[in-house]
Amino acid sequence: MVGTLFTPRLAGFVVLVSCLAGPDPAPEEPKRVKVTVVTILASDKGDEVDARLKGIAAEVRKMNPQLKAFKLVSMASKSLAVDEKAAFPLVDEQSAQVVIRHSADPNNRVSLGVTPPKQGEIAYRAVCGKFLPIVTRYQTEGKERLILAVRVQPCNGK
Amino acid sequence: MTGQFGESGWTPDAELLAAYADGELEDGPTGDLRNQIETWLARHPRAADKVEAQRRVTEWFQATTPADPPESAWEPVAARLQGLRLPLPGPDRRWSRWARLTALGITGAACVLLAFTLATLLGRREVPSWQGALNQPRAGASSIGPDMEALPVATAAEVEILSVQGDDTATLVVGELPLEGSLLLLQADELTLTAVEPARDNMVPEVRKGGNAPMIWAPLDAEREDPEEPDQV
Numbered sequence: 001m002v003g004t005l006f007t008p009r010l011a012g013f014v015v016l017v018s019c020l021a022g023p024d025p026a027p028e029e030p031k032r033v034k035v036t037v038v039t040i041l042a043s044d045k046g047d048e049v050d051a052r053l054k055g056i057a058a059e060v061r062k063m064n065p066q067l068k069a070f071k072l073v074s075m076a077s078k079s080l081a082v083d084e085k086a087a088f089p090l091v092d093e094q095s096a097q098v099v100i101r102h103s104a105d106p107n108n109r110v111s112l113g114v115t116p117p118k119q120g121e122i123a124y125r126a127v128c129g130k131f132l133p134i135v136t137r138y139q140t141e142g143k144e145r146l147i148l149a150v151r152v153q154p155c156n157g158k
Numbered sequence: 159m160t161g162q163f164g165e166s167g168w169t170p171d172a173e174l175l176a177a178y179a180d181g182e183l184e185d186g187p188t189g190d191l192r193n194q195i196e197t198w199l200a201r202h203p204r205a206a207d208k209v210e211a212q213r214r215v216t217e218w219f220q221a222t223t224p225a226d227p228p229e230s231a232w233e234p235v236a237a238r239l240q241g242l243r244l245p246l247p248g249p250d251r252r253w254s255r256w257a258r259l260t261a262l263g264i265t266g267a268a269c270v271l272l273a274f275t276l277a278t279l280l281g282r283r284e285v286p287s288w289q290g291a292l293n294q295p296r297a298g299a300s301s302i303g304p305d306m307e308a309l310p311v312a313t314a315a316e317v318e319i320l321s322v323q324g325d326d327t328a329t330l331v332v333g334e335l336p337l338e339g340s341l342l343l344l345q346a347d348e349l350t351l352t353a354v355e356p357a358r359d360n361m362v363p364e365v366r367k368g369g370n371a372p373m374i375w376a377p378l379d380a381e382r383e384d385p386e387e388p389d390q391v
Contacts, residue, residue, distance in 0.1 A: 036336045036337060038336070038337055038341065039324075050324070051340070052337065052339065052340045052341060053340070053341060054340060055340055055341055055342070055343055055371075056341050056343060056371075059343065059371045059373060060373070063366055063373070063375060071324065072324035072327075073323070073324050074321065074322065074323050074324055075321070075322055075324065075327070075335065075336040075337045076320060076321035076322075076336060077318075077319075077320060077321075077336035078320065089321075109348075109350070111352065113353075115355075116374075116376065118357060118358075118376075119355075119357045119361070119363060119376055120354065120355025120356050120357050120362075121353070121354075121355045122351070122353075122354050122355070122363065122374055123351075123352045123353040123354070124349060124350060124351045124352055125349070125350040125352060126344055126348060126349050126350070127344065127348040127349075129342065130342050130343060130344040130345075130348060131341045131342060131343055131344065132343075132344050132349060132372070132373070132374065133343065133371070133373035133374070134363075134373065134374040134376070135373060135374065135375045135376060136376050137357075137361065137363075137376040137377065137378055139378070149341055149343075
């Protein structure tokens with residue numbers, strides 16, 4: 001009975017179907033987003049501007065012309081998974097908390113939350129590869145204004 | 159060689175006992191001292207035993223010490239030493255100082271000239287070890303000699319710079335900085351603000367647009383006295 005049902009033709013069909021189905025797909029790795037935080041100190045003393053900060057300095061000066069000097073203190077990046085929180089050290093034991101809320105959507109935008117010093121969380125959605133300036137309310141003892149610039153990348157391979 | 163008086167009477171000191179053991183206190187001026195010591199030793203048997211042991215050691219030493227050679231034995235030895243005329247250490251007076259310096263200089267110049275000529279003829283050029291190491295591929299260990307290996311240097315793709323101080327960015331040799339070049343700012347249509355939590359003092363930052371680039375602006379207390387109207391993005 002079994003020999004009658006399990007003909008060579010049927011066996012070949014089973015093998016063909018198995019090959020077409022292929023192995024079980026590997027579980028998709030969670031998408032990680034690389035977050036970059038640039039720490040900047042702006043001051044009304046002097047007029048030296050780091051060459052890398054000319055663009056942001058021009059924008060900030062439109063809001064507060066008294067801030068003339070812009071110094072790049074540090075830059076840091078961390079690769080985060082969704083809902084993973086990370087603290088970025090800034091200056092004077094201050095830090096900024098960053099959490100990825102959602103990886104890149106079809107429009108290539110990432111949702112994240114940033115908590116600067118002495119502030120609540122700022123949640124936003126932004127395109128990849130560009131910085132959002134955050135002028136904080138923290139000042140050093142030398143009255144230098146702490147400014148953050150936050151970027152996420154890459155998104156969908158870009 | 160004396161003794162000292164204490165509560166138990168006269169006691170000879172160690173040096174005096176040693177002289178007695180060596181037989182230095184014989185009849186004569188020191189005879190009374192010898193009798194005094196013998197009387198004291200009779201009352202101190204332990205000291206007497208030590209003196210007797212010292213006396214036996216002295217006798218054994220005298221019995222086993224070889225006799226000195228006679229004066230006649232030294233004469234031929236002295237004569238032979240005088241005939242040897244051993245050289246004494248000192249400057250070689252055959253060459254003057256200037257002559258020796260001149261010879262040394264000529265020899266050195268000849269060596270340099272010989273080495274230069276050989277190197278030119280053979281067409282060989284020595285490559286410093288550090289230069290050879292730099293010529294090696296940057297990734298992986300490469301042999302530059304039988305006993306040396308170049309230090310494997312990571313490529314930019316193998317290093318991820320996680321954090322760097324602004325003043326140190328020019329010192330990095332390998333790796334990509336978190337920020338290369340100038341900051342490229344978001345444009346207004348590239349940002350959507352979804353929520354802003356107030357601070358503990360209820361301060362809420364504003365979203366300002368200086369031009370096309372939006373920015374989050376948390377006002378200082380002085381700035382809050384004259385707040386600007388926030389723009390919606």
